[in-house]
Amino acid sequence: MREFGFELALCAALEREGHLVSRQLGGHVHGRRVLDTVVVHPTDAVSRRAAITPERLPTTAIEADVGPGRARYWKDAFDCHPDRAERATELAIERGFFERERHGGRTYVRQTARYPDWIEGITAIENKPDLDRPGDLQTQLRTDVSLALVDRVVLATADYVTRAHLNRIPDEVGVWRFDPESGDREIVREATDLPTDEAGVELRERKPLRADVRVVSAAEKASARTRLAERAYGKGWRSFDYPPCANCSPDADGIPHCTWKDRPVRASEECGPDCEGHEKADAPTVDGEALRAERTPWDPDPAGTRRRQTGLDRFL
Numbered sequence: 001m002r003e004f005g006f007e008l009a010l011c012a013a014l015e016r017e018g019h020l021v022s023r024q025l026g027g028h029v030h031g032r033r034v035l036d037t038v039v040v041h042p043t044d045a046v047s048r049r050a051a052i053t054p055e056r057l058p059t060t061a062i063e064a065d066v067g068p069g070r071a072r073y074w075k076d077a078f079d080c081h082p083d084r085a086e087r088a089t090e091l092a093i094e095r096g097f098f099e100r101e102r103h104g105g106r107t108y109v110r111q112t113a114r115y116p117d118w119i120e121g122i123t124a125i126e127n128k129p130d131l132d133r134p135g136d137l138q139t140q141l142r143t144d145v146s147l148a149l150v151d152r153v154v155l156a157t158a159d160y161v162t163r164a165h166l167n168r169i170p171d172e173v174g175v176w177r178f179d180p181e182s183g184d185r186e187i188v189r190e191a192t193d194l195p196t197d198e199a200g201v202e203l204r205e206r207k208p209l210r211a212d213v214r215v216v217s218a219a220e221k222a223s224a225r226t227r228l229a230e231r232a233y234g235k236g237w238r239s240f241d242y243p244p245c246a247n248c249s250p251d252a253d254g255i256p257h258c259t260w261k262d263r264p265v266r267a268s269e270e271c272g273p274d275c276e277g278h279e280k281a282d283a284p285t286v287d288g289e290a291l292r293a294e295r296t297p298w299d300p301d302p303a304g305t306r307r308r309q310t311g312l313d314r315f316l
Helices: 003-016 044-050 081-092 137-147 161-169 218-235 288-295
Strands: 021-024 034-042 100-101 107-110 119-127 152-157 176-177 186-188 200-207 210-217
Touching: 003 021, 003 034, 003 119, 003 176, 003 288, 021 119, 021 218, 034 218, 044 081, 081 100, 081 107, 107 218, 137 200, 210 218
Parallel strands: 119 152, 152 176
Antiparallel strands: 021 034, 034 119, 100 107, 176 186, 200 210
C-alpha cells in the first residue's frame, strides 16, 4: 500500500479508538515541518471546547487579554500587529468565541466562554510504510525530538523492524508496526515523553556543512501547541477529495478505495481521464462529519456559547 493509503488507514484505526486525529499539519515554530499524522489526547474539558464551535479558534484570540467578564476595547486586548489582531477578532466573533458590543463608535469584545484546558497531550506520527525508502526520515525525527513541540513522536511502518532500523532513529521515538489491511497495531518501542514545557532547538534549514538552528522558548512552544491542537480539532483527517469515478467505492471509514486499482487513491494525483480504469460519474457522498462525531468528542453542531442580550442586535 502506498503512503497515502497507509496514512488514511492509520487515521481511521486511531479514530475508531476515540482519538482526535488530523493529518498534514505544520509542526514547527519558525522552521518548516509538516507532520503526517497528529493525535490530540483531550482532557475531560473537551466537552466545553466542543460546545464553542467545531472549527478552529485563532490562537491570537485565545491568548488575547479578553475574558467572559467586562468587555474590552479590542485594540487594547492584543499584543501584536493591529491587522493580525483585527483578523483574529473577526474570526473569533464569526465562530462564536467572542461577542461584540459597540460603545461610542468603538468595538468591544468579550469571550462567550472561558477557553478550557482541554489538551492533555499531543502525539506526532511519521508514516513510513516502507523503511527501505526512508527519505530524510532521520533528520525529520531528530528535528521533532529536539524541538519537543509535541509530547510524543512515533514512527509508524508496515515493515518488519530490525535492530538496525531502531539504531538509525532517536531513542525517544516510539515505533509502531501497523497493518493497514487488518488495522492491527504492534508497539515495537514505546515513545519517550518529551520536555514540552522547556525550551527546544528547531532546525530551520540544512545546507552542506551547515545547519541553521534556532532556540525556541517554552512560551513560543506553548502557543504553537495550542495552534496545532486547534488546527487538528477543526480539520480532522478527511481533508481529501473523492474522485468523480464509478470505481471509487469508499469504505466504512470513508477512505476513497478504488475497485479498479484495488487500493485507496488520492484523487488529486492519480484519478481522471488519463487513468485506464476511469469511468466518469458523480463523486461519492460521504458524511465524514457524522463518522467523526460518532467516534470522537468532536461536535459538528454545538448549541454554541454566544449569549443573546436584549437590544444588542441593533448595535451589530
